[in-house]
Amino acid sequence: MTQAPASSVAKAAPQVPPKPRTWPRTLGIVAVLAVLTALTATPALGGVEIDLGAIAKNWTNGADRIGKMLTPDLSVLPRTWQPLLETLQMAVVGAAISAALAIPLSLWAARPTNPNAPFRAAVRFVLNVIRAVPDLVYATILVAMVGVGALPGVITLVLFDIGIVVKLVSEAIDSADAAYMEAGRAAGGTQSQINRLTALPQTWPAYVSQVMYSLELNVRISAILGLVGAGGIGRLIDEMRGFYRYDALSTIVLEILIVVVLIELASNVLRKRLR
Amino acid sequence: MNDLTTRPEAEGDMPSASGPWPVELDDVTVRYPNGVVALKNVSLTVGAGEMVAVVGLSGSGKSTMIRTINGLVAPTSGSVRVGPHAVSELRGRALRHARGDIGMIFQGFNLADRASVFHNALVGRFSHMPTWRTTLGLATEADRAMVMRSLDSVGMLEKVWHRAGALSGGQKQRVAIARALSQEPAVMLADEPVASLDPPTAHSVMADLAAINASRGLTVLVNLHLMDLARQYTTRMIGLRAGEVVYDGPAASATDADFEAIYGRPVQARDRLGE
Ligand SMILES: Nc1ncnc2c1ncn2[C@@H]1O[C@H](COP(=O)(O)OP(=O)(O)OP(=O)(O)O)[C@@H](O)[C@H]1O
Ligand SMILES: [Mg+2]
Numbered sequence A: 001m002t003q004a005p006a007s008s009v010a011k012a013a014p015q016v017p018p019k020p021r022t023w024p025r026t027l028g029i030v031a032v033l034a035v036l037t038a039l040t041a042t043p044a045l046g047g048v049e050i051d052l053g054a055i056a057k058n059w060t061n062g063a064d065r066i067g068k069m070l071t072p073d074l075s076v077l078p079r080t081w082q083p084l085l086e087t088l089q090m091a092v093v094g095a096a097i098s099a100a101l102a103i104p105l106s107l108w109a110a111r112p113t114n115p116n117a118p119f120r121a122a123v124r125f126v127l128n129v130i131r132a133v134p135d136l137v138y139a140t141i142l143v144a145m146v147g148v149g150a151l152p153g154v155i156t157l158v159l160f161d162i163g164i165v166v167k168l169v170s171e172a173i174d175s176a177d178a179a180y181m182e183a184g185r186a187a188g189g190t191q192s193q194i195n196r197l198t199a200l201p202q203t204w205p206a207y208v209s210q211v212m213y214s215l216e217l218n219v220r221i222s223a224i225l226g227l228v229g230a231g232g233i234g235r236l237i238d239e240m241r242g243f244y245r246y247d248a249l250s251t252i253v254l255e256i257l258i259v260v261v262l263i264e265l266a267s268n269v270l271r272k273r274l275r
Numbered sequence B: 001m002n003d004l005t006t007r008p009e010a011e012g013d014m015p016s017a018s019g020p021w022p023v024e025l026d027d028v029t030v031r032y033p034n035g036v037v038a039l040k041n042v043s044l045t046v047g048a049g050e051m052v053a054v055v056g057l058s059g060s061g062k063s064t065m066i067r068t069i070n071g072l073v074a075p076t077s078g079s080v081r082v083g084p085h086a087v088s089e090l091r092g093r094a095l096r097h098a099r100g101d102i103g104m105i106f107q108g109f110n111l112a113d114r115a116s117v118f119h120n121a122l123v124g125r126f127s128h129m130p131t132w133r134t135t136l137g138l139a140t141e142a143d144r145a146m147v148m149r150s151l152d153s154v155g156m157l158e159k160v161w162h163r164a165g166a167l168s169g170g171q172k173q174r175v176a177i178a179r180a181l182s183q184e185p186a187v188m189l190a191d192e193p194v195a196s197l198d199p200p201t202a203h204s205v206m207a208d209l210a211a212i213n214a215s216r217g218l219t220v221l222v223n224l225h226l227m228d229l230a231r232q233y234t235t236r237m238i239g240l241r242a243g244e245v246v247y248d249g250p251a252a253s254a255t256d257a258d259f260e261a262i263y264g265r266p267v268q269a270r271d272r273l274g275e
Helices: A003-012 A023-040 A052-069 A074-109 A117-132 A135-146 A150-175 A179-186 A191-228 A234-242 A246-274 B062-069 B092-100 B117-128 B131-135 B141-153 B169-182 B199-216 B227-233 B256-263
Strands: B023-031 B037-046 B051-055 B077-082 B102-105 B187-191 B219-224 B236-241 B244-250
Touching (some): A052 A246, A074 A117, A074 A150, A074 A191, A117 A150, A135 A150, A150 A191, A179 A191, A179 B117, A191 A234, A191 A246, A191 B131, A234 A246, B037 B062, B037 B077, B037 B244, B051 B062, B051 B199, B051 B227, B062 B077, B062 B187, B102 B169, B117 B141, B117 B169, B141 B169, B169 B199, B199 B227, B236 B256, B244 B256
Parallel strands (some): B051 B219, B051 B236, B102 B187, B187 B219
Antiparallel strands (some): B023 B037, B023 B077, B236 B244
């Protein structure tokens, strides 16, 4: 009676393969990161100059401005409605146009939905280029090309949004389980048929949340685009800053904050409904 | 519970491609790019309207064999013929057309979880629809009617507008069967169709497959690793071991010794599903 379990335990002692050692690699990564940080913060080696002394010297300047910003001047509010509305319009139009363009582009940029490697690489390359150019550069060039106003702002937002929406959505497609594709192929479907009928609904949640995120970013970015004459609330921000009216500035910042939070809330509601 | 033989109206109103077809493998060898030889000189003929089980241990080449039959895997040498289609010779449009005549069911159902049951079953109409129709989302009335009849024949019509992801495992596999039936196939392939299901559901899905074979006269090839399912639902059994056919004979009378010869080890409890 007592013999049997004992012997089965003795027999069952399994041969566990040796666990691979990971600490040397971890240590190596930490060391490399530490060296890189030290190098990039060493001016003698062409690194960035991190002058903590300057902060200490000029802190009264900053404190003065922060103090003003803590007491928002609400009298500026009536003047903000029109540019704020323009900003919202630019953000919505930009997000909508880029959302429409992002549907085919995302499908072409992801491996499961586009098995044609050269075509996929070409799409990705163009998108990388679009993403590499900073939004302010787009805005400055476009203002020079089409003139001051909302139009260069909208085009800038479209380019910026396409860059991020396509990247994030195509990565979501890449990492999602795509067993249903095999069923479409086994049924004799073309890639376009499979994409349209099955890949698209599978991608919907990632797509919607990225488009909502781009809308939120648009509101924030168009605050900056106004600085180079590309329309929206940024023009007013530039003006207030020019007059050192930091109290009025903080009112505008609060407004933008409220809009961003509202978009965030709407985005959460949408995402929940899609789940 | 969803035994198709109790639904005479499903019989005859869904004509197959052109009656059942035979499946012929002639000296088929499959070597994967990583060097694994999954099938070795396999020659066999499955007669039109036969219901055949393919059994073998994990890694014996069952999935590979099913996949070479509809061209999802190309043979390294040898030829595959399904009815009028020389599958191993076909490319592009002709291959898609051939696949359209061959239904396939998967262990993991391979449904697009976020798409509706209707859209998942409509995948079965791909080879009958021009791509532009699918892209514009314009299924013809005939396509819709075929999908509805297929769903009805597996008892899933009431779920037609539900999301596929919201169904139980057995319901998902029935939708997958309806997807394959929507193709109006002449041959039905099933790769471990019940391996993800609990025993009662497994039995009812196997009964559905047997009923499809009986009432529509489809040629059915089904991969199984459970000996009692092979005996109960199929008429002929092909045993694979390390990529070679080691058994080919009637299923009902296959003895435990036959299974031991196929598996190369004594029969174990997990080789049977039970009730
Ligand atoms: N895409 C692939 N690339 C490389 N090797 C593969 C591939 N698919 C299968 N194999 C190998 O080919 C052999 C046969 O695999 P196959 O999937 O046909 O077996 P199976 O009988 O279906 O097994 P299971 O019961 O586990 O599904 C295995 O050794 C497997 O590792
Ligand atoms: Mg398999």
